[in-house]
Amino acid sequence: MHASAPLGRFWRSADAPGAPLGCELCPHRCSIAPGSQGLCRVRFNEAGSLVLPFYGALSAAAIDPIEKKPLYHFKPGSTVYSVGYVGCNLRCPFCQNHHISQSTGAARERVSPKDLVAAALASGCPSLAHTYSEPLIHAEYLLDAMTQARKAGLYNVLVTNGCVLETPARELLALCDAANVDLKAWDPLWYRSELGGELETVKAFITLGFELGVRLEITTLVIPGKNDADEDIRAMAAFIADLSADIPYHLSAYHPSYRYGIEATPPSSVRRLAALARESLHYVYPGNLAHERADTLCPSCGHVLVSRLGYSVSTAGLSGSRCARCGAQSPIRA
Ligand code: SF4
Numbered sequence: 038m039h040a041s042a043p044l045g046r047f048w049r050s051a052d053a054p055g056a057p058l059g060c061e062l063c064p065h066r067c068s069i070a071p072g073s074q075g076l077c078r079v080r081f082n083e084a085g086s087l088v089l090p091f092y093g094a095l096s097a098a099a100i101d102p103i104e105k106k107p108l109y110h111f112k113p114g115s116t117v118y119s120v121g122y123v124g125c126n127l128r129c130p131f132c133q134n135h136h137i138s139q140s141t142g143a144a145r146e147r148v149s150p151k152d153l154v155a156a157a158l159a160s161g162c163p164s165l166a167h168t169y170s171e172p173l174i175h176a177e178y179l180l181d182a183m184t185q186a187r188k189a190g191l192y193n194v195l196v197t198n199g200c201v202l203e204t205p206a207r208e209l210l211a212l213c214d215a216a217n218v219d220l221k222a223w224d225p226l227w228y229r230s231e232l233g234g235e236l237e238t239v240k241a242f243i244t245l246g247f248e249l250g251v252r253l254e255i256t257t258l259v260i261p262g263k264n265d266a267d268e269d270i271r272a273m274a275a276f277i278a279d280l281s282a283d284i285p286y287h288l289s290a291y292h293p294s295y296r297y298g299i300e301a302t303p304p305s306s307v308r309r310l311a312a313l314a315r316e317s318l319h320y321v322y323p324g325n326l327a328h329e330r331a332d333t334l335c336p337s338c339g340h341v342l343v344s345r346l347g348y349s350v351s352t353a354g355l356s357g358s359r360c361a362r363c364g365a366q367s368p369i370r371a
């Protein structure tokens with residue numbers, strides 16, 4: 038069926054011939070029968086081996102502002118060569134990319150890791166991002182591409198739901214320079230029943246990324262009545278602050294999409310929750326709000342280090358990674 042598909046890693050063999058194999062990439066730990074696929078749709082059991090028919094099958098490639106990931110404290114004002122895949126191990130009913138995350142129909146021809154890195158270099162972008170749908174279910178391709186990208190002098194960026202087990206997470210994060218990780222909610226039951234995700238795995242992924250020196254930024258899409266209780270926003274901010282109060286936290290307004298018709302998050306609600314998060318974090322950014330400034334101020338003198346209005350960005354307040362006015366070290370990786 039998938040004659041030329043590469044073999045995967047992160048799985049264990051069936052206990053007996055013809056029995057299901059076990060995928061060990063994410064907390065679903067799918068038991069995959071011969072001829073079947075895992076829940077993410079991209080990992081198959083072919084004659085007792087886990088194979089990857091979507092290895093390198095991109096659904097999109099574009100040059101984006103790094104702020105679109107969103108990453109605000111990593112190379113502000115730069116562009117990033119961004120690629121997306123197909124499939125996802127979650128099933129968020131508000132997914133804005135459901136046409137690529139919940140089916141595999143948008144997969145195009147395969148691009149080898151070498152050709153991907155060549156395309157990123159040719160674009161002139163300093164960074165290569167794996168984004169749009171969920172990249173981590175393509176861990177083997179990512180590891181190959183990120184290894185080659187790093188050798189070529191590119192920065193590696195991940196935009197992810199953070200839902201993979203420790204062994205692959207450790208390998209991926211060791212190659213990662215900057216990541217935006219979704220922390221979608223604080224209620225583990227809602228995470229599991231509504232999204233198909235696992236809060237503790239995401240928390241472990243974020244913690245590991247921090248420990249390995251990845252430049253982390255965290256995003257919560259604020260959905261009215263679902264994940265926006267004051268105590269939950271406070272708890273998520275406190276969890277992040279326990280790692281570092283300097284980690285940027287993006288609280289983004291939700292808009293109706295896919296299976297959710299709930300009304301969009303009022304801007305006033307996002308601003309109010311951002312104020313709560315600022316009780317424990319230094320850099321909280323409301324997102325998805327039109328005409329809203331999202332500047333970064335010097336922690337020492339209050340000077341505007343980076344000004345942002347939409348994707349219009351100025352880094353005139355920076356001198357390298359320092360404040361251009363008072364010289365204090367800034368939280369920005371320039
Ligand atoms: S990565 Fe895919 S196949 Fe593997 S356990 Fe997760 S959902 Fe299942």
Ligand code: SF4
Nearest residue numbers: 125127129132138198
């Ligand atoms: S994790 Fe991201 S890509 Fe996957 S379903 Fe949720 S929002 Fe969509």
